[in-house]
Amino acid sequence: MAVFQNWLKPAGASFDHLHKQLVTIDERGVQTELELSRLRANPNLYNEAAVNYAGYHNLVVAENEHAIAFAGFGHRYPTLExxxxxxxxxxxxxxxxxxxxMSDLVHACHAATGARVPTNEEWHHRPRDVDLPMPWRIMLKWRVSTLAGFEGGTKIYLNTIDPWSLRDRVVPRLLELRETGAIATDLAIGSEATCAPSSLRYNGRHDDVVTQTEP
Structure with a gap:
């Protein structure tokens, strides 16, 4: 089951409106298969390759007791994860x-993005036929660039906003929104976040896991 929504036509909506969809598919996609092969080799994958990395590189934009948001990396478009x-x-x-x-953080990221930015919201979760633990995560992708032909021949995709610039745009806006009460007031924003290593508990090894260290 693929869960996603499109906001504005550049993000795939048929016209400028909020378009939510659930799509049933009969096989797992290539991205999921790649993730599963890596997850089998390293059960702590999502901590080490996602949240820990974001914390080590000062990319966390907000956090609360049960969820964490950061400026993503390795995407075709600027992405909040x-x-x-x-x-x-x-x-x-x-x-x-x-x-x-989760709802509070997703709402805060949308509010900080603003209504003028075409956005895809993607839900990623464990497929029903997979027995490996995987964390539920939601990606907010800013569709602010258009593929021009260079990408097809090279498979190199140009991202016009790097993760640190994305963080610098979002964190001040989150602080403003929290000050006015427009988003949840219990969010730790930017440097307020604890960024504890291996904070994701999906794999059941959070008490004794060996965390990846930054070289």
């Missing part, structure tokens, strides 16, 4: 507090 810290892989198994934490 929101990860659940829950031990549960399935969104429907999250507690009400964990669901609210």
């Amino acid at each position: 929101v990860f659940s810290k829950s031990e549960q892989s399935n969104p429907w198994d999250h507690s009400p507090a964990e669901l609210r934490a």
Whole structure:
């Protein structure tokens, strides 16, 4: 099941409106297969290659008790990533507090993005036929660039906003929104976030996991 939404025509909506979709597919995509092969080799993959890396490189934009958001890397478009810290892989198994934490961070990231930026919201979760634990995460992709032909021949995609510039745009806006009460007031923003290593608990090894260290 693919869950996503489009905001404005450049993000794939048929006209300028908020377009939410659920699409059932009969096989896993290439990206999921690659993730699974890497996850089998390293069960702590999403901590080490995502959240820990973001913390080490000062890319975390906001955090609360049950979720964390950071400026993403390795995407075709500027992307804000929101990860659940829950031990549960399935969104429907999250507690009400964990669901609210994810909702608060996703709402805050959308509010900081603003209504004029075409945006895709993608939900990523464990497929039902997969027995490996995977964290629920949501990507907000800013569709602010257009493929021009260079990418097709080279498979190199130019991202017009680097992760640190994305962080610098989002964090001040989040602080403004929190000050006015427009987003959840319990968010730790920017340098306020604890960025504890291996804060994602999806793999059940958060108490004894060996964390990756920054060289």
